[in-house]
Amino acid sequence: xxxxxxxxxxxxxxxxxxxxxxxxxxxxxxxxxxxxxxxxxxxxxxxxxxxxxxxxxxxxxxxxxxxxxxxxxxxxxxxxxxxxxxxxxxxxxxxxxxxxxxxxxxxxxxxxxxxxxxxxxxxxxxxxxxxxxxxxxxxxxxxxxxxxxxxxxxxxxxxxxxxxxxxxxxxxxxxxxxxxxxxxxxxxxxxxxxxxxxxxxxxxxxxxxxxxxxxxxxxxxxxxxxxxxxxxxxxxxxxxxxxxxxxxxxxxxxxxxxxxxxxxxxxxxxxxxxxxxxxxxxxxxxxxxxxxxxxxxxxxxxxxxxxxxxxxxxxxxxxxxxxxxxxxxxxxxxxxxxxxxxxxxxxxxxxxxxxxxxxxxxxxxxxxxxxxxxxxxxxxxxxxxxxxxxxxxxxxxxxxxxxxxxxxxxxxxxxxxxxxxxxxxxxxxxxxxxxxxxxx
Numbered sequence: 001x002x003x004x005x006x007x008x009x010x011x012x013x014x015x016x017x018x019x020x021x022x023x024x025x026x027x028x029x030x031x032x033x034x035x036x037x038x039x040x041x042x043x044x045x046x047x048x049x050x051x052x053x054x055x056x057x058x059x060x061x062x063x064x065x066x067x068x069x070x071x072x073x074x075x076x077x078x079x080x081x082x083x084x085x086x087x088x089x090x091x092x093x094x095x096x097x098x099x100x101x102x103x104x105x106x107x108x109x110x111x112x113x114x115x116x117x118x119x120x121x122x123x124x125x126x127x128x129x130x131x132x133x134x135x136x137x138x139x140x141x142x143x144x145x146x147x148x149x150x151x152x153x154x155x156x157x158x159x160x161x162x163x164x165x166x167x168x169x170x171x172x173x174x175x176x177x178x179x180x181x182x183x184x185x186x187x188x189x190x191x192x193x194x195x196x197x198x199x200x201x202x203x204x205x206x207x208x209x210x211x212x213x214x215x216x217x218x219x220x221x222x223x224x225x226x227x228x229x230x231x232x233x234x235x236x237x238x239x240x241x242x243x244x245x246x247x248x249x250x251x252x253x254x255x256x257x258x259x260x261x262x263x264x265x266x267x268x269x270x271x272x273x274x275x276x277x278x279x280x281x282x283x284x285x286x287x288x289x290x291x292x293x294x295x296x297x298x299x300x301x302x303x304x305x306x307x308x309x310x311x312x313x314x315x316x317x318x319x320x321x322x323x324x325x326x327x328x329x330x331x332x333x334x335x336x337x338x339x340x341x342x343x344x345x346x347x348x349x350x351x352x353x354x355x356x357x358x359x360x361x362x363x364x365x366x367x368x369x370x371x372x373x374x375x376x377x378x379x380x381x382x383x384x385x386x387x388x389x390x391x392x393x394x395x396x397x398x399x400x401x402x403x404x405x406x407x408x409x410x411x412x413x414x415x416x417x418x419x420x421x422x423x424x425x426x427x428x429x430x431x432x433x434x435x436x437x438x439x440x
Contacts (some may be wrong), residue, residue, distance in 0.1 A: 008292065009037045009078065024060065027074070031056045034078065042226045042256025047263055049086075055081050074188050079290050085259060086286035091243065091268035094214045099178045100185045101211050105204050105239060106219035107231060108192030112248035113143060115219050115273060116189040117150035118281040122271075124156060125279075129184040133158045134174040136167040136207070137191040147189055156280050164310045167203065168210050174209065188213070201238050208239055216241040217270065222249050225303065226256055229264050236265045243270035246284070260294070262286075279341060307326060322424040329384040332416060371404065375412055378402040 011033070031052045038048035058077045073136055091330045094100065106112045116133060123129040133151050137157055144160055151158035159174040164223060171188045174177060178186045190207065193200035204410055218241045220228045232244060244261055249272045269284040318335075321433035325335065378401030390398075390413060399409045 009210045011117055026416070027056060027059050030074065031059075035136070036357065038079055038256075038259070039195070041259065043260050044226060044229070044256075047260050051081060051085055075294060079287075082259070082293060086289060086312035087262040087268050087284075088286055090285045091270055092115055092281055092283075093217075093270055095123060095127065095185050096295060097185075098215045099132070099175065099183050100215070101175060101209055101213040102187045102215045102217060103213040104187065104189050104217055104219060105212060105241065106192060106233065106245075107194065107221070108140075110192065110193065110221045111135065111273060112220045113147050113189050113218045114150065114276075115245055115247060115271070115281070116187050117147065117156070118278055119271070120151070120156045120185075120187055120271065121154045121278040122281050123185055127371045130182070130189060131156050131185045132174065132178045132183040134171055134183075134186060134188040135160045136171050136188050138165045138167055138170070143189075143191070150278070157264060168207055169209060171211055217243050217245050218267075219245045219247060221263070222246040222272075226260075229256070229261050232261050232265050232267075236267060241267060244269050245269070245271045245273070247273035249274050255289055277341075322420070325424070327420050327423065328380060329387055332419075333373065333376050333384075336372065340369065371402075371408070371413060374402040375409060376406060385421075387413070 015136055033051040034055065035048045038047055038051065043051075055077055058081070059074060062073065062077065093102070095102070102362050104112050104116050104119075120131040120133050133156055135144040135147045137147075148158045148160070159170070159177060161170050161173065164170050167190060174188070175186050188207070188211065190204060191200070193204060216239055218232055218235050218239070220232055222228060224231070228246075235241065244265070244267055246261075246269055269286075272282050272284050274280045274282055318327065318331055322329060375398055378398045383394060383398075395406055395409045395413070399406045402409075
């Protein structure tokens with residue numbers, strides 16, 4: 001995420017840190033490099049110039065030149081200004097209503113349908129809301145079936161009306177049914193449209209005026225760069241939407257849209273899509289994003305994701321098993337699955353301060369656990385529950401069944417035993433019992 005811009009800004013600031021003495025000329029050169037990095041990342045020149053002028057003025061105003069640690073102070077200033085550029089603080093989605101209506105709009109191919117399902121999953125599992133999805137895209141082939149498939153996957157009902165090609169009529173009936181059945185939130189997925197298509201823009205404007213939604217969200221593909229900002233402005237002129245959703249932020253994006261869309265349309269970025277899984281949706285926190293861009297990690301988000309997957313009762317059971325030396329391969333596999341639910345490995349490692357530099361040229365695959373899973377999957381239920389029973393012949397069979405060598409199986413079993421000992425030592429000190437409770 002933002003690897004290119006992060007590397008360039010960090011390089012510019014590192015140059016300042018390495019200077020024997022700091023002068024206004026040093027600062028001007030550093031700021032110029034930061035501006036170049038922003039422009040390379042698809043930030044428009046006027047915004048990049050205004051941003052760096054503000055950084056320079058702040059640096060001179062705080063007397064960076066006379067500071068004991070000028071490099072660190074410059075990083076702090078850039079972090080503050082990046083945070084301001086992206087909106088200063090997270091803005092919550094409004095889901096108060098009877099029911100609350102969320103209208104989802106955007107360009108074709110921006111990821112609206114997938115986002116609608118992700119938002120339903122988020123509201124259901126993190127806000128404890130009952131949600132009704134509405135298939136309002138009557139133009140794209142298979143759009144309705146796609147939403148039905150995703151709805152089934154996350155166990156959220158989808159309102160459709162076969163043969164009806166009027167999205168305003170469909171959405172109106174859906175809201176009425178939601179009110180009758182006591183749903184908390186209605187999420188209306190709509191067809192993708194171009195800002196230059198007057199007929200389609202009139203339709204989405206009609207949807208908004210008819211439904212009077214609590215939230216109108218504009219979904220934009222972050223990989224489209226500066227075009228995303230221009231499109232957001234065109235849509236906002238017609239819809240006056242409440243917030244922006246950036247999708248595909250886990251891709252090879254230069255980051256310009258995320259940095260400047262808030263500045264251009266004066267509407268907050270509320271969510272970011274960071275993967276294909278339904279749980280791969282994050283609330284947008286400008287300060288945390290600024291930290292990641294500057295290579296400072298995002299420990300807060302990492303802890304929050306861990307808490308979401310943490311099951312207090314399950315942890316107590318695991319602790320008890322560890323103390324009595326009953327921790328098994330089944331327990332180990334269960335914990336691997338919890339880690340996988342937290343997101344892609346590359347994204348998780350990027351949240352740890354400094355790790356992005358160490359793993360910059362390392363390919364991090366989400367398939368890293370597959371060898372372990374295949375070996376555990378090749379064990380019998382008895383073997384999974386009783387690790388100590390694995391003798392030579394059993395290991396040979398597991399190796400053959402999982403497609404690995406006996407050496408690889410031996411290495412895994414040894415690592416498992418070492419992990420079990422370490423976890424037992426930690427558990428015995430009571431650290432597991434004192435972990436924070438999962439947020440509901």
